[in-house]
Amino acid sequence: MDLNALADFALVATNGGLGKASRASGKSKATLSRRIAELEEQLGVRLIERGPRGLKLTEAGEMLMARTEGPMHEVEEAMTATREGLSTPRGRLRIASPVLFSQLAMGRICAGFCAVYPEITIEVVGEDRMVDLVEEQFDVAIRINPSPDSSLVGRCFARDRLVVVAAPSVSMPRAGAVRAVPAIVFSSFQSTNWTLDDGRLILEPVPRLRLSSFLMIRDAAVAGAGAALLPQSIAWDPLTQGRLVQWGAVSDVEAALWVLHTSRRLASPKVRAFVEFICDQYPEGSLVLEG
Template identity: 85%
Template sequence: MDLNALADFALVAIHGGLGKASRASGKSKATLSRRIADLEEQLGVRLIERGARGLKLTEAGEMLMARTEGPMHEVAEAMTAAREGLSAPRGRLRVAAPMLFSQLAMGRICAGFCAAYPEITIELVAEDRVVDLVEEQFDVAIRINPSPDSSLVGRCFARDRLVVVAAPSVPVPDPGAVSAVPGIVFSSFEPTNWILDDGRLVLQPIPRLRLSSFLMIRDAAVAGGGAALLPQSIAWSQLSRGELVQWGTVSGVEAALWVLHTSRRLSSPKVRAFVEFMCDQFPEASLVLKG
């Protein structure tokens, strides 16, 4: 099969007509029409219906488009990678990342990455949802404890732990029996105990403040509002300055942050560079955010 004919068929299908495809590609309408006709003859089926209102894919055309669009994109990327060789990464990089992590860290990280790779521009979208990298045209996504997905590959670049913290003015309960403590919790909090350091300390938080974000919970804890359960990374600066005291670590709970991309055999230079850069930001794989 002629790959050029297949590529031109995809071009016309994506743009919805010979005229638009011609303007987008610089190829003449006659060339595009001839290539599609040749492809239809090779396959023995009609791929496009040519009507008064323009072109419409037949059932066979839709099937061919659905089965070849991904592989054709991979071929194009492979050819681009072969042309670039080991040259500097370049182009636009679209990144999807969780909202809180983006607010705390990604501004600094993106600025550093662009300084290291001046031929790359970054578009980062901060949303707490699982994006479809292919459908929404993202190059990479950062996810926390991602579910297994055979279409994605990547690396874990940092890990975080859940800790209970409070201001120094809040008395630390004695180990032993379950201790009731004033708690700063999420709005959706359901009654449960906080079991720290494999049972050394068991706390029963009595909600005093119900807040809707980790940052508000942290700031309320600094102000002496009670004990709070937080990712250690979010409270790191306040702990190091003595504004908060860590009472213990929740056992068996860990947040792993991954940088993921599609599982094509050949990833682009810009994606490889970004994955390496993210891992270099956390050399000990510990998520310490100093912002």
């Protein structure tokens, strides 16, 4: 049975006529009349008598109204409760995030988010691989410089840049020709120069240490093992403490962090709330939180 037709029948019966029902609901009299006719055809009985003095419920119509009035109110109340419930962020939020960002920031961010939205529980999976949000049932993914994907939407919430740093004990080469410097690099490093500040200084890194994470590279640089190419956000604390010195920034290279989900139109309240929250954590659009 068509619940819309049943609801329109109840609307007409309650208001005592097509005209009043039309004014009360904003639906046209033609639509209401058609719905009732369809319902009568489905049931095989006449529900409303149409006479010169207006509409009157038949015995079958009165019986149907008596039997369905309560349940229809319950359905309406249930739908209202569902709409109101879904407007409040709640439930489990599953997030895929790069390992390093997870280690450095997601604990703080998620704790703050749960304090604001106590009806949400969070699961963060720190992985550098490209997860499938739908197949793996993730609500949100945080990605660095994501490729365009028509199935995902989101916002860029912060940017970072690559800088060359070294301990104060390591001599900074003078600008000019390409300068070879002892360097700490990733395990997968392939020989390439570091061009800083639009060509002011060009460095040829000579690997002394090959390490597999930015945190290890940073700590080795602080210990004086050589120059290192790091995201500025990773080097920020030792830079402000004077344990590292910034030699320059790599030209035209930037890391943009995006928070992505599968659909803007159908995004749940918990997803919308998280997107807004993480963007608010970086009001200047930079991963470096000064002060």
